[in-house]
Amino acid sequence: IAGITQAPTSQILAAGRRMTLRCTQDMRHNAMYWYRQDLGLGLRLIHYSNTAGTTGKGEVPDGYSVSRANTDDFPLTLASAVPSQTSVYFCASSDEAGGPETQYFGPGTRLLVL
């Protein structure tokens, strides 16, 4: 593994189903993030984690939950998917939450909720 990986690459999901998007990084970065990207709206922060064991809410957290049991993994769960959660989801990480370090993005998960 090099950098950030996300799984699955894409998914079609029936409304009401539970889904977990996986994110793993091997850079030992402290901070990790989940964004959704929708046409015309840009990237919006869903949840973040400044360090293992802590999480926080971003701009659009409703309907999503996260956990950070260790440094490398930051899964995003949709408890009961709705069509408005159709989007492209990007996981990102950075070495420090507040430093000059930029965020590095994973390849994304394309989710379609029907």
Next chain:
Amino acid sequence: GQNIDQPTEMTATEGAIVQINCTYQTSGFNGLFWYQQHAGEAPTFLSYNVLDGLEEKGRFSSFLSRSKGYSYLLLKELQMKDSASYLCAVRGGDYKLSFGAGTTVTVRA
């Protein structure tokens, strides 16, 4: 709240120069980033400004004026591979990134 504005689309000719403007109004300021995103791919880092002035990196330059809430990304000697979306992002007082909607640049031969 955060408000970041950039043009939706720009078109330019191969070999030319294009300037993408970004204006912002944010709660606090801890740096401005530019990312490049090719269609279907992840954003990749281009530049970072935290002090006023111009940062040059090869064919790409980025400028910041904190007092005006303004930045621009300058792409010189445009190549076909520069066709992509360019995202302006501001790190606010909470150290979280807020992104503009992106500017799609199309380079024509």
